Amino acid sequence: MIDLSGLLNALLASPMIIPAAFAGIAWGILGGALPGISPSITMALLLPFTYGADPTAAVVLLASTYLGAEYGGSIPAILIRTPGTNSAAATVIDGYAMKEQGKAGEALGISLYSTLLGSIFGVALLITLTQPLAAVALAFQPTSYVGLGVLGLSVIASLAGESLIKGMMAGFIGLMIATVGTDPVTGNNRFTFDDPELLSGIPPILVMVGIYAVAELFEQASHPGWQQTNTADASIKMPDALMRARLRVSQIIGAGIGFIEGLTPGGGGTIAAFLSYNEAKRWSKKPEEFGHGSPEGIAAPESANGAVSATALIPMMGLGIPGSNSAAVLLGGFLIHGMTPGPMLFTKHYDVVMGLYAGKVISLFALLVVAYLILRPCIWLVNRPKHYLMAFIFALVLSGVYAIHNSLFHVGIALAFGVIGYAMKYFRIPTLPMVLGVVLGFMVESNYRRALVLSDGDHMTFTEDPIAATLLALAAAFILISLVRHFRDSTKAQEEKTPA
Amino acid sequence: MNRDFVAGFLGLLLAMAYYAMAANIQNSQLADDVGPGGLPKIYGVLLAVFSVLLMVRARTSPAQAGGKMRAVAEELFAAKRGLGILVIGIGYIVTVPYLGYPLAIALVIAIAALYNGGQISARLAGIAVLGAFGLWFVFVFLLHIGQPAGIWADLIEGLRR
Numbered sequence: 001m002i003d004l005s006g007l008l009n010a011l012l013a014s015p016m017i018i019p020a021a022f023a024g025i026a027w028g029i030l031g032g033a034l035p036g037i038s039p040s041i042t043m044a045l046l047l048p049f050t051y052g053a054d055p056t057a058a059v060v061l062l063a064s065t066y067l068g069a070e071y072g073g074s075i076p077a078i079l080i081r082t083p084g085t086n087s088a089a090a091t092v093i094d095g096y097a098m099k100e101q102g103k104a105g106e107a108l109g110i111s112l113y114s115t116l117l118g119s120i121f122g123v124a125l126l127i128t129l130t131q132p133l134a135a136v137a138l139a140f141q142p143t144s145y146v147g148l149g150v151l152g153l154s155v156i157a158s159l160a161g162e163s164l165i166k167g168m169m170a171g172f173i174g175l176m177i178a179t180v181g182t183d184p185v186t187g188n189n190r191f192t193f194d195d196p197e198l199l200s201g202i203p204p205i206l207v208m209v210g211i212y213a214v215a216e217l218f219e220q221a222s223h224p225g226w227q228q229t230n231t232a233d234a235s236i237k238m239p240d241a242l243m244r245a246r247l248r249v250s251q252i253i254g255a256g257i258g259f260i261e262g263l264t265p266g267g268g269g270t271i272a273a274f275l276s277y278n279e280a281k282r283w284s285k286k287p288e289e290f291g292h293g294s295p296e297g298i299a300a301p302e303s304a305n306g307a308v309s310a311t312a313l314i315p316m317m318g319l320g321i322p323g324s325n326s327a328a329v330l331l332g333g334f335l336i337h338g339m340t341p342g343p344m345l346f347t348k349h350y351d352v353v354m355g356l357y358a359g360k361v362i363s364l365f366a367l368l369v370v371a372y373l374i375l376r377p378c379i380w381l382v383n384r385p386k387h388y389l390m391a392f393i394f395a396l397v398l399s400g401v402y403a404i405h406n407s408l409f410h411v412g413i414a415l416a417f418g419v420i421g422y423a424m425k426y427f428r429i430p431t432l433p434m435v436l437g438v439v440l441g442f443m444v445e446s447n448y449r450r451a452l453v454l455s456d457g458d459h460m461t462f463t464e465d466p467i468a469a470t471l472l473a474l475a476a477a478f479i480l481i482s483l484v485r486h487f488r489d490s491t492k493a494q495e496e497k498t499p500a
Numbered sequence: 501m502n503r504d505f506v507a508g509f510l511g512l513l514l515a516m517a518y519y520a521m522a523a524n525i526q527n528s529q530l531a532d533d534v535g536p537g538g539l540p541k542i543y544g545v546l547l548a549v550f551s552v553l554l555m556v557r558a559r560t561s562p563a564q565a566g567g568k569m570r571a572v573a574e575e576l577f578a579a580k581r582g583l584g585i586l587v588i589g590i591g592y593i594v595t596v597p598y599l600g601y602p603l604a605i606a607l608v609i610a611i612a613a614l615y616n617g618g619q620i621s622a623r624l625a626g627i628a629v630l631g632a633f634g635l636w637f638v639f640v641f642l643l644h645i646g647q648p649a650g651i652w653a654d655l656i657e658g659l660r661r
Contacts, residue, residue, distance in 0.1 A: 165554045172543050175539075176540065188526060188527075188528055190525055218586065387615075391610075391612035392609060395609045396635065398592055402648075415589045419583075426503070449534050452533060
């Protein structure tokens with residue numbers, strides 16, 4: 001049930017939510033519009049700025065950035081045939097074809113309208129589904145948190161992409177990073193090399209900024225500049241009633257698939273966009289138009305992206321398990337302010353949760369307004385020489401990381417994680433399992449050891465707690481299903497390669 | 501040699517180094533059954549196991565092994581572009597305590613732009629100065645976040661004396 005008075009109270013208690021939602025949308029659209037700058041990078045660049053901000057406004061800023069970036073990615077996809085974000089790749093197909101037919105404004109309008117509808121659907125589900133998921137909070141014991149952490153880590157198996165082994169390696173490296181600092185039970189120093197700056201561990205924010213933003217800057221340095229657009233006078237044209245009726249089925253498909261993919265760990269916008277594109281084509285009355293400028297070919301992936309930007313927050317807020325890079329960065333935003341997403345978030349920081357919901361609702365209005373206002377600056381920005389943009393972003397990263405704790409040592413750590421992220425890209429090792437390990441490692445270890453202290457070292461304590469037992473069983477099932485799927489895919493690939 | 505084999509080998513080295521450090525963590529009298537080194541040792545062993553598995557898979561089924569490594573010189577050339585940005589970043593960390601934030605960040609913008617394909621021009625200098633001023637304005641003036649001041653204040657003070 002939606003607590004409308006709670007939303008209103010949150011808005012009144014923290015009026016900074018409104019400018020944060022507008023600023024997040026604007027920053028997100030600008031960042032998403034720059035090819036190579038994904039929603040997670042756009043959000044990671046903002047993280048240092050949120051450090052001194054009001055916690056509610058900070059998480060609203062990040063969540064709105066996520067939505068803005070999902071829409072922003074479609075602008076270069078339509079105008080210069082280069083998706084600003086991975087999830088906008090499906091929009092390129094028909095978006096650019098419409099632009100070539102002189103319908104850039106219509107394509108941008110369909111993209112905006114569909115992202116908006118998908119987001120409305122996603123936000124409604126976020127508000128109604130997250131709290132029940134976290135309702136078991138009060139019954140949680142240290143054993144339950146271990147179960148939750150192991151479930152989160154088992155997600156690694158499904159996030160591993162092409163290689164389960166590499167995903168597991170990345171996950172364990174993340175867990176190792178989480179052990180740096182003071183031991184949670186005895187207070188012993190571990191892996192600190194006698195450096196006082198490492199006593200409190202490696203803040204996840206530095207890992208995220210390094211892995212997402214710095215590594216991408218390293219990567220971009222070896223890529224040529226992107227194409228420029230001559231559509232300087234493009235303006236958004238919202239679809240008329242006839243067109244809205246035509247788009248309905250594809251938008252329902254997109255929002256539905258976006259909802260499921262947002263909830264699924266490792267799913268995310270890219271898969272949702274392509275799946276919904278294919279399904280929209282299958283159910284379309286004019287499938288032959290797909291690939292040649294079909295409005296439904298834009299509507300389906302964009303409504304999926306809009307839905308994902310909200311529903312991806314459900315497992316992150318309810319269970320503390322980020323299923324995508326962007327959700328992981330938002331989780332980092334919570335951690336910066338001393339809030340741990342998961343069951344207790346709703347009891348300890350109910351005001352912030354309500355504020356985030358209110359901010360998500362406001363960001364829908366903000367998207368509609370800001371998208372119109374910011375289109376021209378966006379086109380201007382995309383047309384700037386890439387070397388200036390990248391240099392400025394690098395300067396922003398260096399300044400922002402220093403600002404977190406006024407520490408040049410932390411700037412060095414972020415750069416080091418940039419190198420690690422760059423190397424992981426080269427070796428095709430997924431980065432999200434590592435981030436998950438960093439985020440969940442401390443929770444798993446501290447609760448595991450506390451539970452054993454309470455039970456005099458008896459491991460059966462984990463099966464005696466019904467919540468822990470259920471979560472551990474789910475984790476085991478998760479790993480088993482992923483293993484079966486992985487080996488089935490490997491065998492199939494092997495069979496296809498073997499000549500008959 | 502393929503990428504996965506090298507990745508597995510590097511993972512194994514990391515696991516061994518980490519395990520060695522974990523084994524040397526001193527136990528305190530307050531320690532529980534697991535101890536401060538307990539889980540780290542398990543993580544080290546598991547990373548080693550998965551690293552070896554990756555190396556074995558790279559040897560036994562090269563089709564899944566993520567592509568061949570190129571010659572060392574080619575690899576270094578490919579990585580050089582990205583790692584140049586790292587060098588600029590390290591240069592910033594080393595020099596900003598002396599040069600101060602505005603000057604050091606202006607240099608970062610100028611050098612990174614040059615490195616990414618820009619050319620020395622008045623426009624480049626102007627963008628570096630404007631960019632540095634913009635960042636200083638946001639961080640120091642608006643957000644009141646202190647950035648390294650450099651040696652300038654001490655230098656001017658010294659000259660006055």
